[in-house]
Amino acid sequence: MHLHLRNKTAEKKQSLRENILSRTTNILHLTHNDLDAAGSDAICRMVFGGEIFTLFSSVNRFGWFVAQIGSCNGKGDTLIISDLGYQNGIEDQIRKANAAGWRIWWYDHHAWTEEEMARIQPFVLSLVVDVSCCAAAVVCRAVAVGNAVAVEVARVICDYDLWEHKDPRSAVLGIVTSKRQNLELIRDKLAQGFLIDDEVSQIFAEIERDKDVCIQKSIRHAKLFCGKYMLAVMPAYGYPSETAAAARRELGCDMELLVFDTGKFSLRSVAPVSHLIARQFNGGGHPHASGGSFSYGWKERWMLKLFGRVACAKAFAAAADRV
Numbered sequence: 132m133h134l135h136l137r138n139k140t141a142e143k144k145q146s147l148r149e150n151i152l153s154r155t156t157n158i159l160h161l162t163h164n165d166l167d168a169a170g171s172d173a174i175c176r177m178v179f180g181g182e183i184f185t186l187f188s189s190v191n192r193f194g195w196f197v198a199q200i201g202s203c204n205g206k207g208d209t210l211i212i213s214d215l216g217y218q219n220g221i222e223d224q225i226r227k228a229n230a231a232g233w234r235i236w237w238y239d240h241h242a243w244t245e246e247e248m249a250r251i252q253p254f255v256l257s258l259v260v261d262v263s264c265c266a267a268a269v270v271c272r273a274v275a276v277g278n279a280v281a282v283e284v285a286r287v288i289c290d291y292d293l294w295e296h297k298d299p300r301s302a303v304l305g306i307v308t309s310k311r312q313n314l315e316l317i318r319d320k321l322a323q324g325f326l327i328d329d330e331v332s333q334i335f336a337e338i339e340r341d342k343d344v345c346i347q348k349s350i351r352h353a354k355l356f357c358g359k360y361m362l363a364v365m366p367a368y369g370y371p372s373e374t375a376a377a378a379r380r381e382l383g384c385d386m387e388l389l390v391f392d393t394g395k396f397s398l399r400s401v402a403p404v405s406h407l408i409a410r411q412f413n414g415g416g417h418p419h420a421s422g423g424s425f426s427y428g429w430k431e432r433w434m435l436k437l438f439g440r441v442a443c444a445k446a447f448a449a450a451a452d453r454v
């Protein structure tokens with residue numbers, strides 16, 4: 132099993148390096164894997180053309196991706212990084228990539244300290260960080276000044292990213308790109324200036340339908356614990372925030388525990404105690420929304436998968452009573 136996984140990672144690494152080495156473009160774009168990233172990439176494509184080489188990365192994989200790129204000869208080609216923030220030690224990878232001949236431009240909207248910026252600056256041609264807007268807007272201002280379509284794309288993405296929700300299109304795009312398999316599709320549409328069309332509306336409607344089914348399935352399996360709080364314990368089938376909100380409306384609870392079959396859980400609470408309880412179960416977070424995990428074995432996993440039964444619920448309810 133482990134060997135198999137290792138082989139898979141090794142294969143992935145090999146094919147990524149091969150793809151970088153055999154690139155037919157001199158622009159590589161390394162970005163995050165959400166709507167903001169799709170928008171940043173769409174704007175790059177409006178300006179540099181559709182042939183640029185894009186890599187969508189999770190926050191966790193970022194360092195690995197930069198290391199892979201840095202192990203290939205850059206030959207003076209451009210590496211654009213967007214919508215990914217500073218991470219401890221990333222300057223080592225950036226330095227190596229720069230030494231390997233990559234000319235690096237970095238556009239971001241996460242919070243950086245002066246010190247972090249100073250660690251990166253020696254190895255990049257440009258580092259632009261602006262926390263007041265989405266990454267797509269930072270990219271737009273840097274590479275697509277005066278491009279009206281790019282400005283519109285960036286504006287709609289800011290609406291989503293900054294939780295303003297003044298434009299109904301932004302939530303649709305946000306929800307559709309929350310599924311990884313739709314990222315390239317939305318990116319391509321944005322690059323052509325189509326924000327929402329029939330195909331996107333249809334994908335959105337499908338996701339909404341699936342979400343409702345999952346929420347109702349969770350609520351059907353809810354167990355209520357009436358102690359200090361009115362706690363609803365439910366198996367989770369995705370969409371933890373939305374399920375908690377629906378349970379609060381339909382069951383009248385004030386604390387919702389959503390547990391996945393891996394033992395990982397999301398916790399929502401009206402009282403500002405969520406993080407305090409999660410801390411007792413390998414987790415933490417915010418006062419009203421947190422997460423953690425129970426150590427489930429195969430038996431607990433299968434009880435949840437097959438019957439929607441959540442193990443550790445009693446111990447959790449007891450812990451909630453004590454905070």
Ligand SMILES: [Mn+2]
Pocket residue numbers: 163167168214240265266292
């Ligand atoms: Mn972003």
